[in-house]
Amino acid sequence: MSGIAMPRPDAGILARAPQIVAALREVLPEDAVIWDPEETRAYECDALTAYRCPPLAVVLPRTTAEVAAAMRICHEMRVPVVPRGAGTSLAGGALPTADSVIIATLRLREVLEIDTQNRFIRVQTGVTNLSVSAELEPQGFFYAPDPSSQLACTIAGNIAMNSGGAHCLKYGVTTNNLMGATVVLPTGEVVELGGPEMGPTGLDLMGLLCGSEGQLGIVTEATLRILPRPEGARPVLIGFDGAEVAGECVARIIRSGVLPVAIEYMDDVCLRAVEAFAHAGYPDCAAVLIVEVEGSPAEIDHQIARIREIADALNPVEFRESRNADEAMAIWKGRKSAFGAMGRLGDYICLDGTVPVGQLPYTLKMIGELSRQHGLEVANVFHAGDGNMHPLILFNANKPGDLERAEAFGNDILRLCVDVGGCLTGEHGVGIEKRDLMTKQYDGPDLEIQMAVKDAFDPRWLLNPAKVFPLDASQPWREEAAAR
Amino acid sequence: MTPDNPSRAGLSPASEAELGALIAERFATCQPLRITGGGTRVETGHLPGDTLSTAAISGVVTYEPGEMTLIARAGTPLDEIQAMLAAEGQALAFEPADMRGVLGQGGTPTIGGVVAANASGPRRLLAGACRDHLLGVRFVDGQGRVLKNGGRVMKNVTGLDLGKLLCGAHGTLGVLTEVALKTLPHLPDRCTLGFHGVTVEEAVAIFSAALATPFEVSGAAFRDGSAWLRIEGLGPQLGYRRDRLLALLAPREAELLDDAATVDLWRELRDLAHFAGADAPLWRVLVKPSDAPATARALQALGGEASLDWGGGLVWYCGPGSPQAVRQVALHATLVRRGGLTGPAFPPEAPAVARLSAGLRQRFDPAGILNSGLMDR
Structure with a gap:
């Protein structure tokens, strides 16, 4: 277990576990409440697997009314509730505490x-x-x-x-x-x-x-x-011999008025891993962009011609067009297998900070320097059009101290993202992972007003405890809530 | 136009810090303030207190066309921003209306007012509303605290999204001092297809057919028996989309408007030129597009005229119908021009939603001094 603290479970709630389960079973169907430790273990973590804790119970409702009934019980008995979808959060957004009831939406499938x-x-x-x-x-x-x-x-x-x-x-x-x-x-x-x-x-x-x-x-x-649905979509692949020039290409495409549906970026570390894994036939260069445009065949041709014009001015090492569906799939193949390919290289942490697009080259350079300082390799694969970076920090979970080093490296990258005008998370969420970095992005009063909003919805502070807000910042709110 | 109270003072702080100090003082003494930007968008003449304008907190902070990002202080004139964006071939894609004609008001529309009203014109159909383009805000809450939320990047899920709350809150939760917005390329070519002598039912059928295509129709409006579709594009896109839509809607005959005529027509539709210069109450009614014909007919039965925008999702009703009668026809009806009517301008919320809204107001503006009663009374 590593550096991110979770609050100590409430002994009073743990002692009342049988009554809580009984109350839930009273209002829910037989198969909708799980409390056997063998079964609750399946819900002990999400995709941030370094952090695990089985919940007190798991509720699997099929209707809004069943969710409401479970929530009402937990509210009345003052039991924390951890909502859960499929449990794919990379930020620990669905991590339970030992004194919490998970309410999962998995069976709401209509x-x-x-x-x-x-x-x-x-x-x-x-x-x-x-x-x-x-x-x-x-x-x-x-x-x-x-x-x-x-x-x-x-x-x-x-x-x-x-x-x-x-x-x-x-x-x-x-x-x-x-x-x-x-x-x-x-x-x-x-x-x-x-x-x-x-x-x-x-x-x-x-x-x-x-x-x-x-x-x-x-x-x-x-x-x-x-x-x-659009009539059609086609990607192009553009290889560059430097990160900076690839970043410049992104900015020029956006400025040109062509609005692609996607601009994806992969760096050399990622490219090599992907080649070894998926044999996508990517060029061996410093950076690759995959740019996808949509429309009728003629519209696509026109947009790709504009993109080629922009790219050619920046001397790409390769500009690859897809002429048919197979070639299009080949261009996407490597990008889509990137996370799997990285997984073969070892354990990794996937970050999610966003930076202004103009800051991409500088940010990539600084991430490279931080990588040397921390002695851990990093691969960059991300949505370049909107500056949403996904640095993957490689480490060895079996090596003592490696996870902590990777987390420290990750925190440095996220601080960098904020320093260049960006934010801690573009799409993964704060969860527990970035909770304690929130003070880097927001000043005290900025967090206070967010917690006041939480307070208006959740006056007992029972929903998804210890996520999003730093524990010391939320402590006065939680104490006041407990006294209500 | 509601006559203003001549006895109230006009306050126009020159900086965010000054604004913060002013509100802190009013909070301490529980004195209400009537918040405005340029005073062109919402009728607030009936609200209590001195007038607080953000007009002097003005100026573009940064504009990065390559990042599609604009940051401007709340009082910056909308005209100034639109000219700056146009010079780079970009625009605010949500196409905010100029409400001066309709409300019979002078003044200069500000970007803060646009955001506070979540003002979104015909292109909302395709591009989303103002709130969808808002990246971050700075604002002063009802205690005088200077706060920020969001940022300047296009993807940001760091903490709660208070920008969404402030956008469309009409100054009731906080006074905006700075906004960051996403800008988009302004497509260079456009044209309009006009279908004349159609009923409101036929108009919505035309809209639904056109909007089920991938041809990115960026305007679908109806007034006075004419249905209009706006098409935009880059290079060969425009002609292709036009021809495909004409083929789809054949054998209906369509009038084709060129670029210049398209710009003029959609400015008029956006600014509701057909309801300007009148005094009758004007209502903004949100419906499911397929409900628009029945709603428009029921409203017209109360007297007056109705027009449609957003493919039927927005019904404008200008007429003498009583608030009670209008709200009986349409649940989501907001009174935009009072025309002598009194009572709440905004539709009532369901009790549970109203409790949440009240809880938020209590936390953002505990003394109830910011545009007090504008939205919830």
Whole structure:
């Protein structure tokens, strides 16, 4: 176990575990409550696997009413609740505490309504991201946010984290595609926010809720904006012999008025790993950009010609166009296997800071220097169009002290991101991972007002404890809440 | 236009720090303030207190076209920003309207006012609302605390997104002092297809068909028996999209408007030129597009006229219908121009939502001094 502290479990709650489980079983179906330690162990961590702790119990509701019933019990008995989607958070957003009840959205799997005339889909939030687009395919529509975990991750988790993905340069992230939400508040009360209308008319509570990392409520149903599928899409691959010139190319493409759907960046460390793993046939160079454009064949040709013009002025080592679907797939193959390829090199921490696009070259250079200082290798693969970096720090989990060194290196990178005008996290969330760095980005009063917002929704401070806010900053709030 | 109270003082602090000190003092003495930017967007003449304008907290802080990012102080005139962006071939894609004609007001629209009102014009259909382009804010809360949230980068999930709350809160949660916005390339070529002599039902059918295509229709509005579709593009995109849409909607005949006529028409549609210069109450009604025809007809039955934007998702109603009658037809109706009507301008919230909103107001503005009662009474 490593450097990030979690609060000591409440002995009083642990002692009341049988009563808590009994109360939950009273209001929920037989198979919806899990408390056998053999079974709760499956929920002890999310994708930040260095941190583990089995919860007191796990609740697997099938309806909004069941979520509300479980929340009400936990509220009445003052038991912390950890909301969980598919558990793919890389930031520890779904890490339980020993005295908490997990409420998981996994069994909320119904597609409730598809309305192409009004361009929305309404789903229960346990459906996976990819299955939403799959549902829409026969109608010629799709759901735009596409986080790389889209096969597994659920809409509930996407909303909690305001997830993005490769194509958000053009289509925006979850908050830009969420129209309505059914929310269970910490008290167990159910509220409807937004809907199929293009609101809001009052305060944008749904906008506040999206990306709130389970601090304010659990979203059980969502109305999502859907888009007509583009006629076609084609990527190009551009290789450069330096990170700086690749960064310059990104800025020039954006400035030109061509708005690609995605601009992805991979550095040499990543390229070599990917080559060894996926044999994608990538050039051996300092940096590769994958730029994807959409439209009819003629529109695509026109946009690619503009991109080629921009790239040629910067002397790329290679400019590879895809002429057909197979070649397009070959260009994406390496990028899509990047995380798997890195996994073969050893353990890694995946960071998620965002920097202004103009600061990309400087940031990459500084990450290289930090890598030498910390004596750990780092690979960079990220969404360059919006400056959302994903440095992967390689370490050996079996080597004592290596995880701590990797975490220290990661924290230095995130501080760097803030120093150049960026932020700690672009799409993974703060979770526990970046909780204690929040004071780097925000001053005391900036955090106080955020905690005041949490307090308005969750007056007992039971939802997703010890996430997002530094423990010492939230302590007075939690103490006051406990006294209420 | 609501007559202003001549006895109130006009305050216009020159800096964020000065604004913070001023609000702290008003907080201590519980004296309400009527918050405005340029005073062109929302009728606040009926609110209590001295007028606090952000107009003097002005100036562009940074504009990086290669990063599609603009940071400006709240009082910066919208015109100045739009000219600066246009020089780089970019724009605020959400196309905020100029409400001066409709509200019969002078004054200079500010970027802070745009954000405070979440002002979003016809292109919201394609590009999203102002709130979708807001990257970060600086603001002063009801205690006089100077606060910040978000930042200047396009992807940011660090902490709670308070920008979304401030955007559209009309100054009731805090007074904006600085906003960071995403800018987008202004597509160089545009045209409009006009379908004349159509009913409101036919108009929405045209919109739904066009908006189910991948041709990125950037405007879909209806007024006076004409349905309009705006198409934009780069290079060969424009002609291709135009021809495909004409083929899809055949055998309907369409009038084709060129670039200059398109710019003029959509400025008029955006600014509601057809409802300007009148005194009758004006309502902004949000509906599911397929409900727009029935809603428009029910509102017109109360007297007056209705027009549509956002493919039918937005119904504008200008007429003498009573608030009670309008709200009976449309749940999400906001009174934009009072035209002599009294009572709440914003639609009532469900009790549980109203409790959350009240809880937030209590924490952002504990003394209830910022545009007190504008949204919740």
